[in-house]
Amino acid sequence: MSTTTHDTAAVHDDHHHGAPKGIMRWLLTTNHKDIGSLYLWFSFIMFLTGGAMAMVIRAELFQPGLQLVEPNFFNQMTTVHGLIMVFGAVMPAFTGLANWLIPMMIGAPDMALPRMNNWSFWILPFAFTMLIGSLFMEGGGPNFGWTFYAPLSTTYSPDTTALFVFSVHIMGISSIMGAINVIVTIVNMRAPGMTWMKLPLFVWTWLITAFLLIAVMPVLAGAVTMVLTDKYFGTSFFDAAGGGDPVMFQHIFWFFGHPEVYIMILPSFGIISAIIPAFSRKKLFGYSSMVYATASIAILSFLVWAHHMFTTGMPVFAELFFMYCTMLIAVPTGVKVFNWVATMWRGSMTFETPMLFALAFIILFTIGGFSGLMLAITPADFQYHDTYFVVAHFHYVLVTGAVFSIMAAAYYWLPKWTGHMYSETLGKWHFWCSVISVNVLFFPMHFLGLAGMPRRIPDYAIQFADINQIVSIGGFAFGLSQLIFLAVVLKCIKGGEKAPDKPWEGAEGLEWTIASPAPYHSFTTPPEVK
Amino acid sequence: MTTKHEAYYVPAQSAWPIIGAIGLFLIAFGAGNYVQQLSTEESYGGYILITGIAVILFMVFGWFKTVIDESMAGLYSAQMDRSFRQGMSWFIFSEIMFFGAFFGALFYARMVAVPWLGGASNNAMTHEVLWPAFEAIWPLVTTPDGTKTEAMPWTGLPLINTILLLTSSVTLHFAHTSLEKAKRTPLKIWLTLTILLGIAFLVLQVEEYSHAYHEMGLTLESGIYGNTFFLLTGFHGMHVTLGTVFLIVLLLRVLKGHFTTDKHFAFQAGSWYWHFVDVVWLCLFVFVYVL
Numbered sequence: 001m002s003t004t005t006h007d008t009a010a011v012h013d014d015h016h017h018g019a020p021k022g023i024m025r026w027l028l029t030t031n032h033k034d035i036g037s038l039y040l041w042f043s044f045i046m047f048l049t050g051g052a053m054a055m056v057i058r059a060e061l062f063q064p065g066l067q068l069v070e071p072n073f074f075n076q077m078t079t080v081h082g083l084i085m086v087f088g089a090v091m092p093a094f095t096g097l098a099n100w101l102i103p104m105m106i107g108a109p110d111m112a113l114p115r116m117n118n119w120s121f122w123i124l125p126f127a128f129t130m131l132i133g134s135l136f137m138e139g140g141g142p143n144f145g146w147t148f149y150a151p152l153s154t155t156y157s158p159d160t161t162a163l164f165v166f167s168v169h170i171m172g173i174s175s176i177m178g179a180i181n182v183i184v185t186i187v188n189m190r191a192p193g194m195t196w197m198k199l200p201l202f203v204w205t206w207l208i209t210a211f212l213l214i215a216v217m218p219v220l221a222g223a224v225t226m227v228l229t230d231k232y233f234g235t236s237f238f239d240a241a242g243g244g245d246p247v248m249f250q251h252i253f254w255f256f257g258h259p260e261v262y263i264m265i266l267p268s269f270g271i272i273s274a275i276i277p278a279f280s281r282k283k284l285f286g287y288s289s290m291v292y293a294t295a296s297i298a299i300l301s302f303l304v305w306a307h308h309m310f311t312t313g314m315p316v317f318a319e320l321f322f323m324y325c326t327m328l329i330a331v332p333t334g335v336k337v338f339n340w341v342a343t344m345w346r347g348s349m350t351f352e353t354p355m356l357f358a359l360a361f362i363i364l365f366t367i368g369g370f371s372g373l374m375l376a377i378t379p380a381d382f383q384y385h386d387t388y389f390v391v392a393h394f395h396y397v398l399v400t401g402a403v404f405s406i407m408a409a410a411y412y413w414l415p416k417w418t419g420h421m422y423s424e425t426l427g428k429w430h431f432w433c434s435v436i437s438v439n440v441l442f443f444p445m446h447f448l449g450l451a452g453m454p455r456r457i458p459d460y461a462i463q464f465a466d467i468n469q470i471v472s473i474g475g476f477a478f479g480l481s482q483l484i485f486l487a488v489v490l491k492c493i494k495g496g497e498k499a500p501d502k503p504w505e506g507a508e509g510l511e512w513t514i515a516s517p518a519p520y521h522s523f524t525t526p527p528e529v530k
Numbered sequence: 531m532t533t534k535h536e537a538y539y540v541p542a543q544s545a546w547p548i549i550g551a552i553g554l555f556l557i558a559f560g561a562g563n564y565v566q567q568l569s570t571e572e573s574y575g576g577y578i579l580i581t582g583i584a585v586i587l588f589m590v591f592g593w594f595k596t597v598i599d600e601s602m603a604g605l606y607s608a609q610m611d612r613s614f615r616q617g618m619s620w621f622i623f624s625e626i627m628f629f630g631a632f633f634g635a636l637f638y639a640r641m642v643a644v645p646w647l648g649g650a651s652n653n654a655m656t657h658e659v660l661w662p663a664f665e666a667i668w669p670l671v672t673t674p675d676g677t678k679t680e681a682m683p684w685t686g687l688p689l690i691n692t693i694l695l696l697t698s699s700v701t702l703h704f705a706h707t708s709l710e711k712a713k714r715t716p717l718k719i720w721l722t723l724t725i726l727l728g729i730a731f732l733v734l735q736v737e738e739y740s741h742a743y744h745e746m747g748l749t750l751e752s753g754i755y756g757n758t759f760f761l762l763t764g765f766h767g768m769h770v771t772l773g774t775v776f777l778i779v780l781l782l783r784v785l786k787g788h789f790t791t792d793k794h795f796a797f798q799a800g801s802w803y804w805h806f807v808d809v810v811w812l813c814l815f816v817f818v819y820v821l
Contacts, residue, residue, distance in 0.1 A: 020543060028543035110540045112613040115593070119547035126555035130562070162565040166558035173554065180620045184613050189538070218624045222631025229761065232565045234751035237635055240660065241675040243754035245643035252631055252638075315651060521540075 019520050027122075030114035031520060032099045037417075038121050039096025040410075044486070046088030046128065047403075051479050053081040058475035060458050061468050074458035075143035076135055082146030086264065087171050088128050090398065093406045094267040095120075095178045098206050100417065102182060104511040104518060105200045107191025107527045112184040116177050123174040131167040134160040145456060147257065150238030150249040154230040165228045172217040179213035182206055191510070193529035197288060200509050202270030204291050208298045209266045212259045215302075220256040223249065247312055254305035262301045264398060266294060268365075268405030269336055272358050274509070275412050276340050279355035280347025281506035286339040293332035300329050310378050311385045319378045326376035330369070337366055352504075353427030357408035360435050361401060368396025371446065386456075389449025395442045400435075407434070407485065414492050415499035419517030422492040426484060433481035440474030539605045546593040553589050556582030594779075598796075602788070611795050618799040622806050625769070629810055632765065636758040636817060640668050644754065647674055673753030680746040682759065684819035687738045691731050692815045695770075698727035699808040702777075706801050712791050714784070721781050724804070728774040735767050762814055769807045776800045 019025055019034065029035060056077045060068045069077070099117065103110055111117045135141035139159040144152035153161060186199070186207045199207075226249070229235040236242025238249045269290075277284045284290065306314060306322040314322075340362055349355070371393040375381050384390060407430075414422050444467045449455075453464045460468065502512040510529070514522050560582050563575025600606065648666025649657030657664065661674040669681035682688065705720035739760075742748040750760045780800045783789065789797050 024543070027548050028545055030541050030544060109538055113617055114540055115544050115547050116617075118544070119550050122548050122551035123554055126551055127558070130555070130559055159566050160562075163559070163562035166562040170554050170558045176621075176624050180617050180624075183620055184616045187616060188609060188612050214620055214624045215627050218628035219631045219634075222628055222635075226631075226635065226761075228565065229750070229757070232568060235757040235761070236673070236753055237639075237757055240643075240647060242673045242677065242757070243644050243647065243670045244639060244757070245646070248635060248638045248643055252634060255631075255634070 028118070030110070030118055032103050032111045032114065032117065033417075033518060033520065035111075035117050035121050036096045036098075036100030039092045039099060039124075042121070042124060043089050043093035043096055043406075046084050046092070048482070049132070050081050050084035050089055051482065053077045053084070054475060055479055057081065058472040061460070062472040063469070064460050064462050064465050066459055069458070071458045072140060072143055075145075075456070076141045078456050079142045079145050079148075080132065080135060083131060083142070084128070085398070086146060086260070087168075087175075088124070090264045090402050090406070091175065092124060094206075094209070094264070094402075095175075095182075097202075097267065097271070097406070097409055097413075098178075098182050101413065101511060102185055102203055102206060103189070104416075104514065104522055105203050105509055106186065106189060106194050107510050107523050107529065108185060108189035109521065109524050109526075111181050112189055113181050117181050120174045120178040120181065123170050127167045127171045127174065130163055134163040134167075137163075147253060148224075148227060149253070150227060150230065150246045153227050154238055157231060161231055162228060165224045168224045169221055172221045175213050175217045179210035179217075182210040183214070186210075191523070191526035191529050197291070198529060200270070201273035201284070201287070201290055201294075202267065205266040205268075205270030205273075205294050208294050209263050212263050212266075212298055212301065216256040216259045216263075219252065220260075223252045223256060226252070247309070250309050250312055251306065254308045255302075257308065258305040259298075259301045261394075261397070262297060264402045265365075266297070268361065268402050269294060271405045271409045271412075272340060272361055273336075274507075275354050275358040275408055276343050276362075278412070278504045278507040279352060279358075280344045280349050282343055282347040283508075284339070285342035285345075286335070289335055290339055293335040296332040297329060300325060300332075304329065307376055307381075310381045323376055323378045327373065330373055333369055337362060337369075352411075353422070353424060353431055354408045354412035356428070356431045356435075357404050357411065360431070361404045361408065364396055364400030364404065364435075364439075368393055368398075368401055371396065384449060386454055387449035388445045388453045388455055391455050392442050392445035392449055395445070399442065400438055404434075410485075410489070412504070413511075414489070415503040416511060416516050416518055418492050418496075419499055419515075420492050420496035421499050421503060422488050423496065426488045426491070430481060430484040430488060433484060434478060437474050437477035437481055441471055441478050442474070444471050444474075538607060539600070539610055541600070544593075544596070546589055546596065549585060550589040550593070553582050553585030556585055558582075598783070598788070601793075601795075611793065614795045615798065618795075618802060622802060625806065626810075629762070629765065629813075632758065632762050633813065633817065636762065639670075639754045639758060644668060644670055668755070670753055670755040677751070677753050679748045679752035679756060681755065682738075682742060682746070682748060682819060684815065687734055687741070688815060688819045691734050691738075692811065694727050694731045694734070695808050695811050698724045698731070699805055701727065702801055702804050706797065709784075709789060709794060709797060710791050718781070718784060721777065721784060725774060725777050725781060728770060728777065728804075732767065732770055732774065735763070735770075759818055762818055766807065766810055766814055769810070773800070773804050773807050776803060 019031070020028075026034060026038060029038075054077075056069060057074065060066075060074055099111065102108075131141070137160050141158070141160060142148065142153075142164040144157055148157075148164075186203055190199075226235070226237040230237050230239065230244075236244045238244050238246045240246070273284055273290060304322055304326045306318060307326045310319055310322075351359075371389065375384055375390065375393055411422060411427055414420075448464055448467050448471070451464065453460050499516040501514065501516050503516070504512075510523075510527060511518070513527065556578055560575050560578030560580070564573070564579050565575070567573055567575050644666045645651070646653045646656060647661065647664055650666065664674045665672070671681055672678050701720050702724040705717050705724060708714075708717040708720060748756050748759065750756060777800055780797055783796065788794075
């Protein structure tokens with residue numbers, strides 16, 4: 001390493017040059033903006049990969065009966081689609097946004113631990129190569145659902161399960177290191193005067209998300225480790241014959257899994273809380289209540305895991321406890337939705353693409369929230385459990401929730417990242433195509449579920465055929481619509497109208513005080529925050 | 531305040547992270563294949579795994595050398611030191627949650643899974659239909675399918691190990707206070723003593739495992755009691771090993787004259803880690819052995 005012995009002057013010198021050139025820039029980078037871009041591009045590639053798998057699923061379900069793929073391959077598609085979208089698309093996208101934005105928003109020169117930052121990112125391509133690679137190996141890839149319930153993942157799983165286990169292990173290491181970096185950056189690197197209650201909400205929500213990540217990713221590591229030893233080393237954690245219990249798997253998994261779903265939505269709340277005020281030209285309504293609501297959601301998220309298991313077998317008292325705790329989450333979430341709406345009240349609103357996505361987020365995420373409330377009602381869940389109603393619910397919160405907020409964020413900050421304005425026409429095309437097709441895709445799934453169509457099955461009864469065709473058409477349209485987004489981003493990087501430092505009239509925050517595109521090193525001298 | 535920020539050291543490009551990513555990949559891919567090949571003739575997975583471990587060791591060595599050199603060159607500010615400390619604290623928190631998963635499994639098995647199999651709560655029919663002869667007791671020395679084993683008593687080796695590890699926490703604390711008072715000779719003695727206690731613990735644990743496997747019939751396959759016993763003590767043992775290596779590195783650095791009374795993050799981190807491993811053992815001793 002030539003960098004080991006350089007003196008202070010050399011380091012200083014290095015900082016005032018721009019980015020290094022070539023592939024080595026990306027492999028060796030310690031720059032938060034480079035790493036942010038890497039995360040975002042990786043996430044987009046995974047989004048398309050996982051999306052392609054969803055297309056396979058929707059193609060198979062276009063008609064009743066089996067036509068395109070073997071049931072076992074169908075199971076692998078649903079499993080790997082879920083794993084990729086959760087761990088490969090949504091989480092890295094948020095980490096990418098955190099990398100790009102948090103140092104700029106708090107006036108820091110970079111992330112607190114820049115080399116570890118690079119390590120966190122570069123683990124991911126390897127982890128997903130391994131996971132996706134296992135699909136092509138003898139016996140096939142994971143086919144037990146992204147939730148890998150025992151004994152599907154132990155007694156009945158393919159030989160390659162060990163590769164799944166270890167890829168989840170290294171993804172977890174990556175997430176934990178990324179989260180540690182975010183927390184330390186926020187706690188330790190704020191510019192003078194950037195007090196806690198002046199932090200942009202995106203920073204607040206990420207701080208809490210990072211805490212959740214550090215708390216639950218190790219639990220996931222424990223769960224996959226027990227699956228590994230049960231399958232390959234003769235333990236019986238999840239096998240009643242040895243005194244274990246398959247239900248125990250679900251408890252451990254969902255202790256991770258429920259906070260995980262908030263990991264995928266809290267940063268969205270932060271993004272929406274930046275965009276709605278900007279295009280309403282008003283301050284965010286109820287800033288401090290937003291902070292407390294986020295914290296409440298995070299705390300409650302540790303107390304609701306068993307609402308995923310109402311039909312698995314639990315004492316009635318436990319079912320009631322988890323039902324009421326789950327419903328309680330509606331209160332802080334309601335506070336947020338109320339505050340966003342109140343922010344828009346009597347604002348001078350305009351409807352650029354980021355705002356359109358943010359508005360769609362509020363409406364459609366709320367629909368997903370309401371179906372979540374329906375699912376929280378224990379006796380009702382006995383009917384909805386494992387039907388397409390559940391699929392509709394979590395796609396509303398994850399696609400029109402998390403993914404839409406990521407799209408909104410991309411449009412909102414693209415001028416800052418690239419120095420060019422994106423094409424508003426193409427952006428609006430992307431939005432309208434997406435928002436229409438996504439509802440054609442997911443809304444009818446509610447009806448399928450209520451009528452009793454089970455999830456994760458490659459075939460269905462004939463009476464579900466019409467709605468499934470509509471859903472599939474919506475799916476293909478939504479998938480294709482995302483190519484418009486790719487075009488917008490590429491076009492915006494290549495050129496376009498020059499973006500001013502602050503392209504949005506009502507935008508607030510330190511990131512708009514620096515040039516567009518943001519210089520390679522911003523805030524080497526911290527700004528004074530009044 | 532401003533000057534402090536200006537001094538924050540943002541390292542230049544570095545190859546160590548990507549080497550680390552490759553190393554982790556080789557470990558994961560190698561371990562994955564190795565485990566799959568346990569029941570077959572093939573064994574290339576093991577070689578990939580060993581290569582990965584070698585790459586990671588190379589990375590750890592080089593990366594830490596870089597960091598130590600930077601630190602000795604005075605590139606790190608007090609703020610940087612805080613970043614390291616906070617990072618280490620959160621890392622330890624993640625470790626606590628990792629052990630939490632296994633303690634959770636232990637508690638669930640003891641309080642819920644095993645009693646239910648024995649007919650507790652409203653599970654009388656479960657008991658009747660599945661294994662009517664099964665008796666729900668803890669430690670579970672006879673599993674529902676009839677595998678028999680023996681319970682590890684808390685007296686003897688485990689008790690000695692508890693004393694060893696608790697003592698080592700105290701000696702490490704003395705080493706730390708000696709460092710803070712710039713008393714280098716007591717520092718070296720206390721630190722060496724801590725390392726010796728750590729190694730003694732590990733030797734006795736190997737002894738205990740061998741006793742369990744060969745004389746008591748308590749193995750990884752002995753049902754939920756053996757599972758929780760070996761996974762908890764095994765992961766703890768791995769952490770003691772790592773902690774001991776950590777302390778040995780610290781000792782070598784102390785002998786080279788590193789660390790000052792107010793700047794010794796690595797020492798602090800090693801000491802935190804060691805105390806954490808100690809606390810985990812205390813929980814283990816209470817919940818796995820005694821109760």
